[in-house]
Amino acid sequence: MLLQNPIKQAAVTTADKVFEQLQYAIVEGDMVAGSKISEPELAKYYQVSRSTLREALNRLEKYHLIERKANIGSRVVDCTIEGLLELYITREALEGMACRQAALNMTDEEIAHMQAMLSQHANDKSLQEGVSYYQEQGDVDFHYKVILGSHNQQLISLICDQLYHLVRMYRCQFGMHSPRATRAFTEHSNIIQAISDRDGELAELLMRRHIAASRKNIENKIALQMAEQKSKHVSNQSSAQISEEI
Amino acid sequence: MLLQNPIKQAAVTTADKVFEQLQYAIVEGDMVAGSKISEPELAKYYQVSRSTLREALNRLEKYHLIERKANIGSRVVDCTIEGLLELYITREALEGMACRQAALNMTDEEIAHMQAMLSQHANDKSLQEGVSYYQEQGDVDFHYKVILGSHNQQLISLICDQLYHLVRMYRCQFGMHSPRATRAFTEHSNIIQAISDRDGELAELLMRRHIAASRKNIENKIALQMAEQKSKHVSNQSSAQISEEI
DNA sequence: AACATCACTTTTGTCGACAATTTTCTTTTT
DNA sequence: AAAAAGAAAATTGTCGACAAAAGTGATGTT
Numbered sequence: 001m002l003l004q005n006p007i008k009q010a011a012v013t014t015a016d017k018v019f020e021q022l023q024y025a026i027v028e029g030d031m032v033a034g035s036k037i038s039e040p041e042l043a044k045y046y047q048v049s050r051s052t053l054r055e056a057l058n059r060l061e062k063y064h065l066i067e068r069k070a071n072i073g074s075r076v077v078d079c080t081i082e083g084l085l086e087l088y089i090t091r092e093a094l095e096g097m098a099c100r101q102a103a104l105n106m107t108d109e110e111i112a113h114m115q116a117m118l119s120q121h122a123n124d125k126s127l128q129e130g131v132s133y134y135q136e137q138g139d140v141d142f143h144y145k146v147i148l149g150s151h152n153q154q155l156i157s158l159i160c161d162q163l164y165h166l167v168r169m170y171r172c173q174f175g176m177h178s179p180r181a182t183r184a185f186t187e188h189s190n191i192i193q194a195i196s197d198r199d200g201e202l203a204e205l206l207m208r209r210h211i212a213a214s215r216k217n218i219e220n221k222i223a224l225q226m227a228e229q230k231s232k233h234v235s236n237q238s239s240a241q242i243s244e245e246i
Numbered sequence: 247m248l249l250q251n252p253i254k255q256a257a258v259t260t261a262d263k264v265f266e267q268l269q270y271a272i273v274e275g276d277m278v279a280g281s282k283i284s285e286p287e288l289a290k291y292y293q294v295s296r297s298t299l300r301e302a303l304n305r306l307e308k309y310h311l312i313e314r315k316a317n318i319g320s321r322v323v324d325c326t327i328e329g330l331l332e333l334y335i336t337r338e339a340l341e342g343m344a345c346r347q348a349a350l351n352m353t354d355e356e357i358a359h360m361q362a363m364l365s366q367h368a369n370d371k372s373l374q375e376g377v378s379y380y381q382e383q384g385d386v387d388f389h390y391k392v393i394l395g396s397h398n399q400q401l402i403s404l405i406c407d408q409l410y411h412l413v414r415m416y417r418c419q420f421g422m423h424s425p426r427a428t429r430a431f432t433e434h435s436n437i438i439q440a441i442s443d444r445d446g447e448l449a450e451l452l453m454r455r456h457i458a459a460s461r462k463n464i465e466n467k468i469a470l471q472m473a474e475q476k477s478k479h480v481s482n483q484s485s486a487q488i489s490e491e492i
Numbered sequence: 493a494a495c496a497t498c499a500c501t502t503t504t505g506t507c508g509a510c511a512a513t514t515t516t517c518t519t520t521t522t
Numbered sequence: 523a524a525a526a527a528g529a530a531a532a533t534t535g536t537c538g539a540c541a542a543a544a545g546t547g548a549t550g551t552t
Binding site for chain 2: 012013016051054055058059061062064070071083086087089090092093094096097101152153154155157158162
């Protein structure tokens with residue numbers, strides 16, 4: 001898997017390993033979103049006792065990948081358009097603030113490193129060719145660098161633990177593509193400039209616009225698809241591909 | 247306990263009940279912050295098996311009230327000045343955005359209800375007398391109303407589940423008092439006005455100032471106490487009382 | 493006296509079984 | 523035939539026991 005959580009710790013216990021496998025299965029859609037989870041079945045599948053499976057489920061619940069009800073059971077979280085938009089709004093708030101804090105708290109070395117990363121991407125031939133794969137990775141790297149640069153454990157934990165698992169899940173399930181490389185590159189460039197200027201206010205503003213632009217782009221795509229589907233009388237919209245950036 | 251989580255569901259299972267008791271014990275400081283947790287000991291104390299106690303611990307970990315390490319054990323989270331300030335910065339980001347969304351998404355009925363709540367507080371004699379108790383409750387009610395008014399499940403869950411347990415813990419452990427009633431009342435009043443004007447931008451700005459003001463006030467108090475302690479050669483600073491608003 | 497090693501104790505992780513609750517299916521009644 | 527009631531099956535919650543890992547203290551070596 002490409003988009004790794006940068007602050008995760010190694011899986012030492014069996015429950016950890018089962019959790020990781022389940023995490024990938026859910027994020028990549030091998031376990032269908034919204035479906036019920038059978039503890040005995042899964043325990044048998046992963047060759048572990050139900051206790052350790054439940055331990056893994058607890059961790060999945062912590063990361064908002066499943067939902068549990070007492071005496072009823074667990075379900076994989078559902079991927080809805082509303083949920084996706086809510087996620088973007090939350091990201092806008094948290095990553096915006098993280099970017100402001102990064103401008104205040106990043107060391108000069110960290111900033112230099114981020115600038116180096118960016119110019120490396122600039123020289124990368126994939127950018128010129130408009131290939132999305134490397135840019136995708138670069139985009140994720142950039143966002144993580146900014147988040148970690150906030151030096152705020154609370155923000156880091158919330159964004160990386162609570163949000164980004166879901167972000168990756170939506171990316172996979174809705175088949176979202178990367179942003180047009182050049183546009184994102186310019187925006188990233190401006191954000192880094194604001195950070196190296198130690199201009200927290202501008203840095204936050206730019207990051208919020210960067211994320212809000214993606215959200216609005218998605219909203220437009222959705223509106224378009226809805227109209228298309230209405231004219232074509234297609235009922236199933238959950239498998240729709242949304243060509244948009246992270 | 248006064249400051250309840252407004253979105254919590256009833257505790258039906260034994261693990262739920264143990265979790266609730268442990269939650270209060272941690273928040274109110276009956277279990278000292280940073281201390282190690284003994285599973286056998288706690289299980290015996292609450293008269294449950296270690297399995298159900300571990301289930302409760304899992305939930306505490308989900309809410310960031312304890313921290314676990316594989317094969318090592320659990321510790322109650324530590325209350326530090328840095329952690330408190332990080333919490334305020336995160337609140338500023340999340341509640342600011344929640345307030346913006348509330349301006350966009352609250353129903354007219356919800357707004358009317360919040361206005362009624364505020365004028366009730368205005369007429370309450372406790373406000374005139376500057377009694378903090380009711381105002382404390384009123385302040386919490388106000389913030390919760392705004393958060394729920396965002397109609398954004400992601401924001402609601404993050405703030406109420408992840409942040410407010412810690413907020414209450416810090417309030418208890420640092421013995422923080424309420425804000426001066428009249429000042430907070432005016433600020434709340436202005437925020438509600440912005441919401442009823444459907445002015446999301448202003449609503450967010452005012453809420454962020456409202457929270458940032460508290461944070462800065464705390465920072466000043468801390469700086470003052472640090473100076474005092476230095477002159478008095480007092481070493482223990484963790485039990486300091488910080489007279490500041492939520 | 494300080495350090496390393498080994499055995500012992502304690503604690504955490506995992507397992508299978510039982511109890512309680514929910515769901516499903518059958519039977520009964522209107 | 524539809525709805526209600528009750529029995530059976532399956533699922534979740536809880537328990538005590540064992541296995542594995544970490545911590546502790548005594549012993550021996552340099």
